[in-house]
Amino acid sequence: MGLAGLLSLGLAQGVRSLGMGGVTLPGPDQAGANPAYAAFPKGWGKEGFQVPVGLLRFLPSFAETSPLTYFTDPNAFRQGFDLLSFYDQATHLGSFLLNPARSPDEVVFRVSAGGLQITDGQGNSLLPSFQVGADPGKPQALIPAPWLPLSFQVGPGTYLTLGPFVGSQGVRVSPSRELAQALAGGSLDPCKGTTPSPCTLEAGGSFAAGLSVALGFSTPLPEVPGLGQVYLGVRGEGFYGLGYVEASAEARPTFDPDGNVSGASYKTRYFLSYPQYLESSLGLGGSGTGYGLRGDLGVAVDGGHWVLGLGVQNLLGYSQWSGVEVTVEDGRETRTPATRQSNFAAPVLFLNGAYRTPLEVGSLLLAADARFGATAPAFHLGLEYGLGPLALRTGIGLEGGFRFGLGAGFQLDAFTLDLALTSHQAPLVGGTVYGIALALGF
Numbered sequence: 043m044g045l046a047g048l049l050s051l052g053l054a055q056g057v058r059s060l061g062m063g064g065v066t067l068p069g070p071d072q073a074g075a076n077p078a079y080a081a082f083p084k085g086w087g088k089e090g091f092q093v094p095v096g097l098l099r100f101l102p103s104f105a106e107t108s109p110l111t112y113f114t115d116p117n118a119f120r121q122g123f124d125l126l127s128f129y130d131q132a133t134h135l136g137s138f139l140l141n142p143a144r145s146p147d148e149v150v151f152r153v154s155a156g157g158l159q160i161t162d163g164q165g166n167s168l169l170p171s172f173q174v175g176a177d178p179g180k181p182q183a184l185i186p187a188p189w190l191p192l193s194f195q196v197g198p199g200t201y202l203t204l205g206p207f208v209g210s211q212g213v214r215v216s217p218s219r220e221l222a223q224a225l226a227g228g229s230l231d232p233c234k235g236t237t238p239s240p241c242t243l244e245a246g247g248s249f250a251a252g253l254s255v256a257l258g259f260s261t262p263l264p265e266v267p268g269l270g271q272v273y274l275g276v277r278g279e280g281f282y283g284l285g286y287v288e289a290s291a292e293a294r295p296t297f298d299p300d301g302n303v304s305g306a307s308y309k310t311r312y313f314l315s316y317p318q319y320l321e322s323s324l325g326l327g328g329s330g331t332g333y334g335l336r337g338d339l340g341v342a343v344d345g346g347h348w349v350l351g352l353g354v355q356n357l358l359g360y361s362q363w364s365g366v367e368v369t370v371e372d373g374r375e376t377r378t379p380a381t382r383q384s385n386f387a388a389p390v391l392f393l394n395g396a397y398r399t400p401l402e403v404g405s406l407l408l409a410a411d412a413r414f415g416a417t418a419p420a421f422h423l424g425l426e427y428g429l430g431p432l433a434l435r436t437g438i439g440l441e442g443g444f445r446f447g448l449g450a451g452f453q454l455d456a457f458t459l460d461l462a463l464t465s466h467q468a469p470l471v472g473g474t475v476y477g478i479a480l481a482l483g484f
Contacts, residue, residue, distance in 0.1 A: 059424070061461070064445060091483060093482065096137055097135060099139065100131075106122050106124045106127045139475055149243060168243075175212030176212040179214075182384055184390060196257075208251040212248055213245075215470050216244055218240060220241045248287065249288075250332075254281040255279070256280075257277070258275060260340075276340075278335070289313075307372065309371040310370045311370070347398050351394050352392070355390040364382075392411070404428050405428045423438055445466045461478075
């Protein structure tokens with residue numbers, strides 16, 4: 043058994059991909075999405091080391107995103123730290139966010155002659171519906187990719203990968219059926235008649251951390267005449283949990299005896315799980331266990347100037363966390379021991395392809411991908427124009443809202459440099475968040 047290599051940080055998308063709107067390029071780096079890519083040639087998706095420039099925003103000088111400001115300047119922390127800004131940056135560590143999302147001061151149900159709106163305290167409209175990733179209402183066996191993973195070749199086509207993971211599994215903002223009707227019709231009538239009101243706006247997210255171990259096998263099959271080289275791969279991954287947080291907040295309008303909006307009521311809930319040995323340090327009552335196991339399957343075809351791949355993640359899987367559930371409603375807190383479990387089958391399908399063609403001057407690469415199933419649908423389309431050592435990139439995507447990317451790359455035999463301007467939709471508050479990403483290769 044030999045050490046195959048120390049891979050780069052397990053960031054969701056490389057800088058080359060970010061410059062192409064977030065599209066996923068085929069190659070061994072994407073074996074987590076499609077196990078067949080573990081044996082695939084590297085010519086399509088070569089990436090340098092992605093510098094996690096987003097970590098700079100956790101320095102105390104950035105009070106809105108850094109918890110460390112609490113220790114250096116408690117007053118600046120209390121006045122400036124924003125949980126939504128922290129979450130936005132923490133889920134995009136590959137980019138330094140120029141304008142991370144900012145939490146609303148409050149949620150206001152605003153009724154006017156023009157209809158019904160949901161706004162923040164300054165009158166800015168909030169997104170009534172938003173989701174990226176999986177449903178945050180329950181844990182998933184499909185965990186985030188590991189950071190700094192170690193990979194070992196344990197046999198022909200067989201590999202073992204292990205490393206720590208940390209990241210979000212999903213975030214969602216959704217209205218109840220009655221609130222959706224009220225927003226569509228411009229009237230609060232569907233929200234009246236019962237107490238509490240059935241019109242609710244809920245926002246939730248989940249966050250997991252732990253240690254993962256994956257065993258995979260990928261091999262080329264006999265070449266198919268007229269089609270190309272076919273690759274097949276399978277992968278199993280298990281994890282031991284070091285922490286899991288699942289949180290949600292719910293807002294609903296309240297009415298006076300005349301049926302007019304008098305305000306809003308709020309309810310928050312979170313589930314917390316961490317290993318028992320941390321209880322003496324944390325003292326939050328969330329000690330428990332977390333574990334999971336899943337299986338993935340994939341196939342890919344290399345046609346020379348084109349590639350097509352299909353991966354099925356979490357074809358079969360299961361995860362469980364035990365800890366404590368805390369509910370706060372109108373200032374009253376209740377704490378209950380609880381267990382969270384995933385479904386036994388929650389497959390996520392990942393389809394991607396790429397096409398490369400020479401031009402009279404330079405070459406053109408076109409790539410696209412789609413992800414659907416037990417996750418919010420996502421789609422990306424990207425272009426790269428190469429001219430000698432230079433590359434210009436652009437692309438668009440739909441991933442919790444519209445996103446785009448612009449990028450450039452420079453490559454010599456022993457050095458590569460990639461830069462990208464990224465964007466994504468800000469959760470809950472809407473609007474476009476911009477970021478800068480950087481990768482180096484030697």
